[in-house]
Amino acid sequence: MALSDTIKRLGAGAIEASNPVAVMFGKVTKTNPLEVNVDQRFTLDEDFLIVPEQLTRYEVDLKHKHTTSSEDTGEALTEKVVIREGLKAGDTVLLLRVQGGQKYVVLDKVVGG
Incomplete structure (x- = not known):
């Protein structure tokens, strides 16, 4: 295997291991304290969420x-x-997972669709 191929493979593995940024959908299940269920797989509480001012009451x-x-x-x-109004239970939100996977930014509410 060529050195350049090894470097490419190691670089790709490092990116995968670092949990790069990802876009996901979630549903607000509770507002006080805030909880969002992500893709019906896991629930994030407000400790893991970064909510911009425009989504607060x-x-x-x-x-x-x-x-x-x-x-x-x-x-x-x-x-x-x-x-x-801010976020309400039942709202679908667009989430951005911050690199490393420890925090999620609530980008906006999703309407329709």
């Missing part, structure tokens, strides 16, 4: 009161306004 308190010289209109928008 975001709500704003816009409660306010208008007062004029003649009257008080009372409070408006008494409930918080939800800007982003």
Whole structure:
């Protein structure tokens, strides 16, 4: 076997052994604490997940009161306004396994299909 073939084979083996990045699908099974079941094979808890801000719940308190010289209109928008729902149980997510396989980045929710 030629030296170049041996080097190629060793390089390919090193890449396989290091668990290179992989894209997977998962389903959110629980939100507090977050759990995602991957390809119906194993479940990841929040210790193994990196969730970007855009996939977290975001709500704003816009409660306010208008007062004029003649009257008080009372409070408006008494409930918080939800800007982003965040992840919910049943959502399908696209996951990116970080090299080494210890952490998974939740890239986005999958819609349709």
